[in-house]
Amino acid sequence: MPKSYLQITPELARRIKLVVADVDGTLLSDGDEVSSPVARAIRALEQAGIMVGFDSGRPFTRLEPLAASLNASGPVIAENGCVAKLKCGAGLYDLGYSRQPALKALTKFKADFPTAIREAFDYKDRLIDVGFFADGVPHVELLKRMEGVQLLDSGYMLHMIQNGVSKGKSLKRILGLIGDGQIHPDEVMVFGDSATDISLFTEFENSVLVINPRLPKEQTIDICRQAKFQSKLSFGDGFVEVITYLLKQRSDATF
């Protein structure tokens, strides 16, 4: 089980140079707007010299404007690790992933379950990840028809991405190109709420599970095993309480 965020020590708090957060279920529960306390917490991190980045299942069209509105200086990784920008407004960093294996599987799903399979509302905005809904089709039936791709359930929609791609691996791949290029994995703190964030938690030791009370319990078992810390409050309130504590621990340590 993860420890309470109150176990974050001043030493660890002072070490953090980059905070990377998932968005849906972690910074917000619904919609596109983060709350004012979340925006303030992100501003406070940046003012304390800690870069803030995002690693989300959203496409850039729904992630980058959010990052820009928060004046975050860190990386923007979209589509569950399939595509990345080193910072908001930068060009695409080529991770070399393909959409073809996922499209092939989607074609099979549509042929076998024509009434159940629906492309997600932001399907056309996605460059690599295929977002979709499969009303009533058991995951095991989908898995039988997939080759070279993984199925992810974010709690908001289903995603298919090429095998080997993950939020955590993509962040690790570009880490050496962020900021001064000297950020070490143990100087990163990652925040997530669901199964799609497990790779962030396994690749980066300083991980925080933000409580998402909407997720079924069986979906949180694996991520609970991997998270180092957890929030008490849910969604954005949970993120804010942990960031507030982290910043307090840093300032305590300087006196």
Ligand SMILES: [Mg+2]
């Ligand atoms: Mg999430």
